[in-house]
Amino acid sequence: MMGPSQGVIELIEELKAVRAVLSVDPRRRLKVRAPRGVLNDELSGRIAAFKPVLANLVRMSKCDKCRSTQFVDVEIHGGHSLRRDCARCGSFVGFPVWNPQE
Numbered sequence: 001m002m003g004p005s006q007g008v009i010e011l012i013e014e015l016k017a018v019r020a021v022l023s024v025d026p027r028r029r030l031k032v033r034a035p036r037g038v039l040n041d042e043l044s045g046r047i048a049a050f051k052p053v054l055a056n057l058v059r060m061s062k063c064d065k066c067r068s069t070q071f072v073d074v075e076i077h078g079g080h081s082l083r084r085d086c087a088r089c090g091s092f093v094g095f096p097v098w099n100p101q102e
């Protein structure tokens with residue numbers, strides 16, 4: 001799958017590799033905790049560019065209803081977007097990738 005989602009997935013992998021931890025505060029703003037010296041200008045810039053997308057992804061890492069972390073992602077818009085449902089209770093969780101225009 002190509003599109004704007006491509007860069008954000010790479011970014012998440014890179015952040016994992018340097019042991020940066022992403023979370024969202026109660027106001028749904030993205031928080032990044034990382035070992036000292038890891039967040040250089042380049043990485044910080046990319047985090048800033050993807051902030052809303054990252055915050056959304058973090059928020060969707062757990063089901064609001066049953067706290068499950070197991071999901072079923074369904075391709076929609078011909079594979080350009082993904083809809084996520086909880087694998088345990090079936091609740092709609094969100095859209096990990098939203099790119100209907102392409």
Ligand SMILES: [Zn+2]
Pocket residue numbers: 063064065066067068086087088089090091
């Ligand atoms: Zn659930």
